[in-house]
Amino acid sequence: MHLFRVIAFYSVLYFFGTITLATENNPKVVSLNVCTDQFVMLLADDSQIISLSEISTDILSSAMAEEASKYHQNNSGAEEVYLLQPDIVFAGIYTAKATVNMLESLGIRVEKFEPASTIEQIVRNMQRTGKLLGHTERANTLVANFEARLTDLTTGINTRPRAALYYANGYTTGEKTLAGQILDLAGFSNIASEVGIHWGGTLPLELLIMSKPDVIITGTTYPGSSRSEEILKHPALKPLRHVSSTDANWVCGTPNIVKAIMDLQTIHPDKMSTK
Amino acid sequence: MNLKLTLLILLIALFFLSLSTGHTTASFSQGITALYYGDGPLGTVMRQIRLPRAILAMLVGASLGVCGAALQGYLRNPLAEPGLIGVSGSAALGAVISLQTGFATYVWMGLPIAAFSFATLAVLLLLLLAGPRGSSLTLILAGIAVSALAGAFTSLALNLSPNPYATSEIVFWLMGSLADRSFEHVWLALPFCVIGWLMIGSIGKALDALTLGEDVASSLSISLTKTKLLLVFGVASSVGAATAVCGAIGFVGLVVPHLLRPLVKGKPSTLLLVSGLGGAVMVLAADIAVRVILPDRDLKLGVLMAIIGAPLFLHLIYKTRSALQ
Numbered sequence: 256m257h258l259f260r261v262i263a264f265y266s267v268l269y270f271f272g273t274i275t276l277a278t279e280n281n282p283k284v285v286s287l288n289v290c291t292d293q294f295v296m297l298l299a300d301d302s303q304i305i306s307l308s309e310i311s312t313d314i315l316s317s318a319m320a321e322e323a324s325k326y327h328q329n330n331s332g333a334e335e336v337y338l339l340q341p342d343i344v345f346a347g348i349y350t351a352k353a354t355v356n357m358l359e360s361l362g363i364r365v366e367k368f369e370p371a372s373t374i375e376q377i378v379r380n381m382q383r384t385g386k387l388l389g390h391t392e393r394a395n396t397l398v399a400n401f402e403a404r405l406t407d408l409t410t411g412i413n414t415r416p417r418a419a420l421y422y423a424n425g426y427t428t429g430e431k432t433l434a435g436q437i438l439d440l441a442g443f444s445n446i447a448s449e450v451g452i453h454w455g456g457t458l459p460l461e462l463l464i465m466s467k468p469d470v471i472i473t474g475t476t477y478p479g480s481s482r483s484e485e486i487l488k489h490p491a492l493k494p495l496r497h498v499s500s501t502d503a504n505w506v507c508g509t510p511n512i513v514k515a516i517m518d519l520q521t522i523h524p525d526k527m528s529t530k
Numbered sequence: 531m532n533l534k535l536t537l538l539i540l541l542i543a544l545f546f547l548s549l550s551t552g553h554t555t556a557s558f559s560q561g562i563t564a565l566y567y568g569d570g571p572l573g574t575v576m577r578q579i580r581l582p583r584a585i586l587a588m589l590v591g592a593s594l595g596v597c598g599a600a601l602q603g604y605l606r607n608p609l610a611e612p613g614l615i616g617v618s619g620s621a622a623l624g625a626v627i628s629l630q631t632g633f634a635t636y637v638w639m640g641l642p643i644a645a646f647s648f649a650t651l652a653v654l655l656l657l658l659l660a661g662p663r664g665s666s667l668t669l670i671l672a673g674i675a676v677s678a679l680a681g682a683f684t685s686l687a688l689n690l691s692p693n694p695y696a697t698s699e700i701v702f703w704l705m706g707s708l709a710d711r712s713f714e715h716v717w718l719a720l721p722f723c724v725i726g727w728l729m730i731g732s733i734g735k736a737l738d739a740l741t742l743g744e745d746v747a748s749s750l751s752i753s754l755t756k757t758k759l760l761l762v763f764g765v766a767s768s769v770g771a772a773t774a775v776c777g778a779i780g781f782v783g784l785v786v787p788h789l790l791r792p793l794v795k796g797k798p799s800t801l802l803l804v805s806g807l808g809g810a811v812m813v814l815a816a817d818i819a820v821r822v823i824l825p826d827r828d829l830k831l832g833v834l835m836a837i838i839g840a841p842l843f844l845h846l847i848y849k850t851r852s853a854l855q
Contacts, residue, residue: 423695425710457826459553460710461579464571479693480629482702490712491578494571 281389282342286311287331287354290507291345291368293319294384296326297510298393305339315475318503318511333357343387371508372433374405374440380508401510405440408516412442412525417466419446420501421492422474423483425460429453433508434501440512441519442526443470464491470498470522498522533793537807541588544814548584549576551821582713587817588810589716590708590776593723593768594618595809596802598783600730603737603798604761608788608846609666612769613780616676617652621766621773622703623680624648626687630696642722645774649766652676657762666850705832706777708817715775726768727806729760734799741798779831781839782809788842 284299285306286292292311295304296319304326310316311323329335333354336344344365346355355365366387371377378398385394420427420434428434429447431454438445446466450458463471473487499522504515520526549565550558556572564572565581594612601610612618628634628644637643659672684703688696736757739747744754772779786808787801794800813831816838820829 459826461553461575464575464579465554467571477693477695479691479696480632480634481691481693481695482699483695484693486710489578489710490714491574494574 282387283340284343284345284388285329285336285339285341286345287329287336287350288345288347288368289313289317290347290370290509291384292317292323293507293509293511294368294380295345295388296322297397298381298384298390299388300390303388305341306336314503315477316503316506318507318509318514320503333361337361337363345384345387370433372431373436373508374402377508377510377512378402381510397510401513404510404513405516408513408520409440409442412523414524415442415444416469416524417446417449418443418470418472419458419463419466419468419495420472420474421458421463421487422501423476423481423487425457425463425486426455426474427452427458427463428455433512434505437505437512437515437519438472441516442523443519460486460489460491464495468495471495472498472519473500475500475502533790533804534807537804537811540811541807541814544811544818545584545588548587548814548818549580551818552580553825578712579710582711582716583708583817584814585716586708586711586719586776587814589719589723590772590779591782591809591811591813592806593726593772593809594779594782595786595805595807595812596727596730597765597769598809599787599798599801599805600733600737600761600765601783602787603801604733604740604757605660605669606740607666607669608791608850609670609784609843611781611784612765613778613782614677614784614843615652615656615669615673616680617649617656617765617769618773618778618780619677619680619684619704620652621645621649621770622778623684623687624770625774626684626703630687630691639718639721642718642771642774646722646766646770648680649770649773650762652680653762653766657758701830703777705830706773706779707820707828707830707832708776709828711775719771719775722771723768726764726766726771729764729767730802733757733760733764734802737798737802741796777830777832779813779835781835781843782812784846785835785839785842786812788846 281300281303283303283305284295286295287308289308289310292307295307306327306329307323309328309330311328312320314320317323329339331351331354336358341363344358344363346365346367348367348369350367355367358365368380369376371380381394381398385391418438420438427447429452430436430439430445435445435447446468447458449466450462452458471492476484476487499518504511504518550561552575554572554575556564560572561576565576568576598611601612602608624644624647625641628640633644634641655676656669656672660669681704685700688700691697736747736752739750739752747754787805790804790808791801794804816831816834820831820834823829
């Protein structure tokens with residue numbers, strides 16, 4: 256009996272010891288970008304996350320706003336981030352250059368991530384984040400789940416209704432952008448491609464009406480008033496079938512795009528019956 | 531009579547030209563047919579996008595032309611113009627504040643009411659500063675101050691907006707554009723514009739009398755106070771409503787009466803009507819031009835008007851420089 260207790264005691268000690276060891280070895284991080292915020296939340300242990308960007312809790316931009324609210328938020332200023340003493344800073348390649356340069360000159364390791372617009376880029380960003388955080392296995396599992404989910408969602412699509420993405424100021428995005436990819440994966444063809452817009456560009460309201468899309472997906476509208484967004488409520492759009500608005504799931508190339516695809520497929524003729 | 535008819539024909543021609551200007555490749559006759567009978571997308575384009583745009587161009591142009599002529603007649607000063615003396619800028623400030631505070635959303639006609647109120651304040655302030663026979667210098671300086679203040683507060687209000695797009699719209703409010711406006715905007719502006727025109731139209735005779743001096747006008751039993759009030763509210767109403775939906779478009783009220791004044795032998799009451807027609811012609815033409823020059827970039831009307839108007843303004847300053855000293 257005594258021996259058993261001793262063994263139990265030491266095994267518990269050993270068990271906790273390895274955990275403590277593992278957590279101590281894994282780097283502590285600060286993220287400055289709403290997309291890297293999500294990668295970090297998906298892959299890191301709680302104890303590894305020192306701070307996330309301020310907009311990580313903005314429900315209009317962050318797909319994991321609720322989850323992010325339990326972490327500290329930073330204003331992405333060099334001084335503040337330096338004082339948090341992270342091992343690695345996660346930033347986007349468009350994060351303010353001055354901040355990134357300052358942090359690097361202070362000897363902080365800054366990892367810059369490209370915004371992902373394709374599935375390959377999303378997978379690459381996930382694996383890279385996993386490696387940096389010391390959770391390669393976790394990243395591989397997540398990637399496998401993500402890819403399986405995508406295969407599941409994209410099979411059984413026979414028709415491709417024509418859809419238009421329409422944002423403030425009459426902006427639309429083509430197949431080379433993340434939103435274009437989401438639209439494509441959900442089983443819709445994009446009218447931006449028909450008018451030769453592959454990345455992003457202005458689609459005049461007249462051309463939108465004349466191209467007669469089957470469905471129209473508009474951008475999120477922000478609080479407060481703006482003339483830029485008034486176009487989304489233009490009476491000329493009424494005859495078109497407006498189905499939904501893009502939301503936070505459309506903002507970042509992360510596995511959360513699965514939710515955006517699922518939302519879109521609720522109106523896809525080939526997928527409606529299976530739901 | 532001949533001049534009015536010419537302007538009217540020009541106006542109708544430009545109206546149809548405006549209706550046939552756009553991105554769609556449909557021919558003129560297809561477009562016009564679709565305007566009446568089209569059920570498909572072309573009908574929507576013609577009725578919901580191009581028609582309100584052309585109507586608004588006329589509404590805004592006529593308002594600015596009439597108000598320019600009225601202000602110049604009352605102040606007997608060819609430099610008085612709603613944009614230059616800060617009335618348009620103040621109206622834009624009122625519009626921005628009402629949009630950002632939600633007043634425009636929750637109060638019926640809130641947008642034009644707010645623009646009208648701010649424009650009224652601006653006109654009153656200017657008349658107070660410049661006096662009934664205000665010198666050009668006082669008027670222009672007061673206008674600069676009012677414009678600067680209104681522009682600064684417009685920018686501030688847009689910067690403080692929780693909407694990320696609002697900041698980029700400073701240029702719209704300061705320069706004006708008719709792109710993608712709808713009939714909602716026509717219905718918001720139309721009543722205020724028409725009321726303003728009627729008010730200003732009713733002081734035509736008084737403006738004629740004023741050309742002979744205040745004493746003569748008084749002896750002809752013309753009430754100067756009534757004239758002044760009708761002018762203030764008339765200008766504020768039509769410029770306010772026009773600016774509330776299209777932003778501040780400058781120089782129309784300067785250029786149009788200047789070009790037409792010699793043709794009506796300087797008679798203010800006739801100038802009011804022809805300036806209304808001329809203003810509508812000018813803004814319609816300018817709005818066609820911005821779509822032809824830069825079809826994809828929403829070139830602001832105020833930019834084009836400034837290119838045309840500013841040299842004329844400088845010319846007028848040069849001509850009246852002895853009076854300015």
